[in-house]
Amino acid sequence: MTSWIDLDALWKIVVIGLLCGAGLPAVFTLGLRTLSRSERRAAAVTPVPDAVGLTGGTSTRVQAARAGAEMVVAGLCFAVVLAAIGWGVAFIVSHG
Amino acid sequence: MASDGRRRGHWVRPSRSASNASYNGFVGDTALVLVVVTALAFDFTNGFHDTANAMAASIATKALRPKAAVAMAASLNLVGAFLSLSVAATIASGLVNTHLITLPVVFAGLAGGIAWNLATWYLGIPSSSSHALIGGVIGSTLAAAGTDAVKWHGLVQKVVIPAALSPLIAVLIAAVGTFVIFRISRGVRQETRDRGLRLGQVGAASMMSLAHGTNDAQKTMGIITLALITNGSLAAGSKAPTWVIMACAVALALGTSCGGWRIIRTLGKGLVTIEPPQGLAADSSSAATILLSSHFGYSLSTTHVASGSILGSGLGSRDGRIRWDVARRMVTAWLLTLPAAGLVGAGSYAAVHGIGGTAGVAVGFVVVVAGAGVLFGLSRRSPVSHRDLHEEPNGPATAETAAARSVAETPVAA
Numbered sequence: 001m002t003s004w005i006d007l008d009a010l011w012k013i014v015v016i017g018l019l020c021g022a023g024l025p026a027v028f029t030l031g032l033r034t035l036s037r038s039e040r041r042a043a044a045v046t047p048v049p050d051a052v053g054l055t056g057g058t059s060t061r062v063q064a065a066r067a068g069a070e071m072v073v074a075g076l077c078f079a080v081v082l083a084a085i086g087w088g089v090a091f092i093v094s095h096g
Numbered sequence: 097m098a099s100d101g102r103r104r105g106h107w108v109r110p111s112r113s114a115s116n117a118s119y120n121g122f123v124g125d126t127a128l129v130l131v132v133v134t135a136l137a138f139d140f141t142n143g144f145h146d147t148a149n150a151m152a153a154s155i156a157t158k159a160l161r162p163k164a165a166v167a168m169a170a171s172l173n174l175v176g177a178f179l180s181l182s183v184a185a186t187i188a189s190g191l192v193n194t195h196l197i198t199l200p201v202v203f204a205g206l207a208g209g210i211a212w213n214l215a216t217w218y219l220g221i222p223s224s225s226s227h228a229l230i231g232g233v234i235g236s237t238l239a240a241a242g243t244d245a246v247k248w249h250g251l252v253q254k255v256v257i258p259a260a261l262s263p264l265i266a267v268l269i270a271a272v273g274t275f276v277i278f279r280i281s282r283g284v285r286q287e288t289r290d291r292g293l294r295l296g297q298v299g300a301a302s303m304m305s306l307a308h309g310t311n312d313a314q315k316t317m318g319i320i321t322l323a324l325i326t327n328g329s330l331a332a333g334s335k336a337p338t339w340v341i342m343a344c345a346v347a348l349a350l351g352t353s354c355g356g357w358r359i360i361r362t363l364g365k366g367l368v369t370i371e372p373p374q375g376l377a378a379d380s381s382s383a384a385t386i387l388l389s390s391h392f393g394y395s396l397s398t399t400h401v402a403s404g405s406i407l408g409s410g411l412g413s414r415d416g417r418i419r420w421d422v423a424r425r426m427v428t429a430w431l432l433t434l435p436a437a438g439l440v441g442a443g444s445y446a447a448v449h450g451i452g453g454t455a456g457v458a459v460g461f462v463v464v465v466a467g468a469g470v471l472f473g474l475s476r477r478s479p480v481s482h483r484d485l486h487e488e489p490n491g492p493a494t495a496e497t498a499a500a501r502s503v504a505e506t507p508v509a510a
Contacts (some may be wrong), residue, residue: 003253004249004257005253005261009389010261013265013388013389014265014268016384017269017381018269018272020380020384021380021381021383021384021385022272022377022381025273025296025377025380026273026276028293028296028376029276029280029296029373030280032281032284032288032292033283033284036284036285036289036292081296081299085303088303088383088387089306092310
């Protein structure tokens with residue numbers, strides 16, 4: 001049977017294919033989702049200086065920090081996807 | 097072809113001038129020129145037949161405008177063809193006994209491939225160009241040297257089984273991808289989601305075009321190199337000469353830039369309704385499957401993978417509508433590709449061999465050109481152009497306009 005079907009290559013293609021072909025777009029979408037959430041949060045807590053000159057209360061600062069963290073997570077997601085594309089191109093070139 | 101003379105100049109050995117070339121050498125060269133031109137013509141049909149694989153989904157989701165998509169696919173095909181050169185082993189090795197191959201066999205095989213590619217293009221069916229070429233070459237080899245000349249085990253192992261498995265793998269990956277993308281992007285404003293996903297899709301489609309260029313241009317490079325070796329212009333085991341690489345890259349890119357709108361319409365609009373989540377999933381699945389399989393030495397057809405991915409993206413979404421009659425027609429064409437191209441290949445060989453020598457190849461060439469002309473003439477009666485891809489009165493065009501309006505009305509955060 002294995003002389004007809006290269007099972008070894010087959011399962012690798014399926015598993016790595018799922019990781020790259022479905023996993024990477026998922027990571028990309030996760031990036032989009034966190035980015036969009038971060039933008040909405042940042043828009044909701046637009047700092048309004050109060051009488052003392054401080055910007056916002058504790059909860060506002062926490063929200064702003066969360067928005068920043070989400071931005072970082074989104075950036076990481078996009079970086080992973082970009083790295084994978086870079087690897088893909090490098091792979092095509094080195095394969096030649 | 098204005099550049100024939102220039103091309104010939106490259107492969108005639110420097111010591112041999114036109115004046116002292118023997119009559120036989122001249123005859124061989126003429127047949128060789130015809131075979132090379134036919135091979136480049138096949139490469140051209142390969143290009144416009146397969147534009148859809150890389151770009152149909154991007155056009156359907158409006159990630160790219162039709163003309164921009166085709167131009168991008170063509171440039172990346174061109175780049176891809178130059179990037180990867182070592183694989184330019186002949187497509188025939190492992191499938192037929194190459195020492196039995198003659199120029200008429202190569203020519204007849206190409207004729208079979210071109211005939212099937214043009215017929216399926218006319219009908220708007222995405223079918224595999226590699227299978228058309230393989231079928232043609234096997235048919236002509238069978239007609240020339242009998243069943244012993246074909247390596248049946250290699251054919252089943254390298255072509256038939258991967259052809260059956262590759263669409264299934266692509267369906268699985270794209271279906272999972274679509275499901276996950278819809279799931280994760282739930283709650284994200286639709287226009288934000290679609291804008292982002294379209295951007296991602298352009299990236300995935302670019303990878304796919306690049307991979308397509310590296311794979312498909314090489315098939316023709318292999319065939320031309322095989323013809324040159326058969327003719328004695330190159331030593332056995334030689335790599336493709338630079339002019340072959342350049343000619344093949346340009347022929348594929350030119351074909352791609354013409355845009356096979358008929359097939360793009362089928363894949364982009366006929367099979368499933370493609371929205372940005374499906375588009376990104378389908379193109380990522382195709383790019384990953386093709387790159388991985390070429391890495392693991394598993395030869396898959398780009399067309400089967402791309403069509404499988406699009407089908408899978410329909411299966412993965414809850415409201416994805418799949419037009420099963422179109423899918424059935426497509427799979428029937430896949431099953432017919434090898435035998436049909438083989439029959440034309442065998443018939444062409446019988447005709448070319450019957451007439452004999454260069455005259456046979458020349459007559460075959462004229463018939464191929466005439467056949468292509470007739471099909472092109474027929475296609476003008478029901479032309480399909482890039483304008484036919486976005487004109488749906490109640491379809492995505494209105495949704496797009498609505499989305500654009502709501503984007504304009506929504507204040508942009510950050």
